[in-house]
Amino acid sequence: MQEIWTEKYRPRKLDEVIGQTDIVRRLMAVVERRNIPHFLFAGPAGTGKTTCALALARELFGEEGWQDNFQELNASDERGIQVVRTKIKSFSRAAPLGGADFKVIFLDEADSLTTDAQAALRRTMERYSQTCRFILSCNYSSRIIPPIQSRCSVLRFSPLSKEDIRKYVNRIASSEGIDVTEDGFDTLMYISGGDLRKTVNILQVAASFSERIDSDTLFSTASVARPELVSDMMTKALNGNFKGAREVLMKLVTEAGLSGEDILSQMHKELYNLPLPDQTRVHLLDAIGEADFRLIEGSNERIQLEALLARIQLLSSKDR
């Protein structure tokens, strides 16, 4: 049965986790004592935060029924204070099941919670700490308010080494009967930027094209799988085609359902994929940043984004 590889190959046990040996050692120690503090997992995407939280829960509560006392929430989808007051609170105040001493809430991407929501979270963490422990994950611990940080053990996940990723990729490759060439692996690293989740996702798509995965396979995979709309929009604007760029923007908003913020962060990423002189890049960066700022103050995101496109097409005419 073919599954999603990120789940299929996600380590079930702490000692199977790739890299992060220090962190794993500490987590195993708390499992030993059958009791954990609140944790704050900080680190880049795809370095094992979610995996560690899941494995920790499995080992704490046992393979059978661990899900009864474990709740995973993703804060980036609902980041207002409401989610703290309703879902988080109702889970944390309910007593643990099956004789467990406490339950665990894994709050992923906690740094996208608003400050108000974080303040509310702090009270919940205090009030129900007997029955419920929190594992918060974030990319930047600085975006978590200090009162929460001080109530958590902060563990910093470092970027995975190339060797670690290679080992993991090899494990998947031999299990799936695929062959990842040396240049293929380098390309994989380049595309995924060391994000293991992304690495595995891309690998799976590439494997559906060919059993032998080299650099070319991966580049064509990445182009199939990458949303082209944002780069298309930027290219059009850069070529002075405002109306064309605006049409793509409409598509992004109406069909792809992206928010203004989503679009801007994709534009920011795309900045470094587009073949541009650095000088243009800096101008673009400034324009995107300004638009992001204005988005917060404005009322209609689309107007701000269109104004950004207008500014980009002007930049292009100046730079050339």
Added chain:
Amino acid sequence: MDRSSAMGRFWVEKYRPLSPQNIVGQNKAVEEIMGWARSWENGQIPKKRGLILDGEPGTGKTSAALALARVMEWDPVELNASDSRNQEAIRRIVTRGSMSGSITDDYSSGKETKMRRKLIILDEADNLYESSAISDGEDLSDRGGKRAIIELLSTTLHPVILIVNDMYSLTKGSGAPLNGMCIKIKFRRIMAASMVRRLREICVSEGIQVEQGVLDTIAEKSGGDMRSAIGDLEILSHGRNYISMSDLSVLGDRDTKENIFKLMEIAFHSRSIQEVREAMRGVDEDPETLLLWFAENVPGHYTSSSDLNKAMGILARSDIFSGRVRRRQNYRLWRYSSDLLASIGTIRRQGGGSGAYFSFPTYLKLMSRSKDSRANLKDTCQKLASITHTSSRSLKEDGIYLLQAAMGRDEELAVHVAAEAGLTRENLELMLGVEASKKDVQRILDAASALNASRAAPKAIGSEGGLFSYDEKEEGSEKEPPSHSVIEEDMPYDPNGKGQSSLFDF
């Protein structure tokens, strides 16, 4: 560079009348124009060298001037208010175009009987004076554009046509001498019946069928403005060859809302913020709605890079005030938002783009049309997020594209994901893309439900749940809650609670 031809011409341009007699509903005006034109024949210079065409937008003034040039075989020289036009520019025409120029050339080439005249057309001449006066900033009566026009009319060897929406603003004050120097011709609002005939001709030529009453309604709604009627017809016919009465609902805004189109016309052409503000007051719309109208129409009316950037910059600024209104519920701030919109006409256009017609905002329409597909996308992403331990946000960004690519190529995977995430038919169609047939989707759905049935273990699929399955769990009773005792709200926080302090030091 040639953007307009790449886009195909607007019908307003395409169907511009070729001879003055083809102008719809202005027979009397056309007669007078032709009389004046004949006074230029055989090399004569008439006493009144200028013609002022006065009338509402879309009544045929510019068309008449262009058609006249065509039938008289005069070369039209257009000077448009939207170009940066001032005293200097008019003087240039006076000296270069109207006094010397091709007349002497033609003489010297031996064709003495047949002079090739120019027709100097000053479009939107009522705006011209004001703007040049403002830019001069002193002694309006002597140094403004009116003076230049008067100069032009007294020295020109070529026929001159001034086109205005408001006769008075041209002939008042220092413009008074123009009264005696020009023949004034009034263009009336066009009768609906006359418009319908022309609209029907266009339909025939474009191969478009219309339901009974459609053209009448378009004509009525235009309020005597041929340009907007043709513009409406063009918009309605985009991508189809039959227009029914129900299609007209998109035009609905126009008659109820005291003519936003008219406001657009004023806003994009007037240089006076005050004038636009007054027009806005007559339109019963809040600044946020007006903003959509402006945003829709800016790109057509500001084509040069820097004009466009300036105009969009004003809109963005206006939007920020709207955002502050919304956030603080302080409607006082709306006035800044709308005044900024009113200022859009003050941008000195460097590029062209003033001739395009106005259209209504497509944004809201697109948003509501794509509502279902966005809801489906959201639903799908939430389901997938819960089985992959990610956020639907990051899925929307790129994860979903990877999964789509993989599921489209790997049916086993598609079945597994459909079962695990509990995808509906719509979800699955989204993931498999357009290449998948209905049969494919059905086959995968069947296989997925078979898979779920075979796994019918006590634990339901996805019971590890995400945020989204939790609500159901709490209310329903799919799982027995053995000891769901709830800790009381007011239970005091115990800083030395079990485990907490002793574990901090590991």
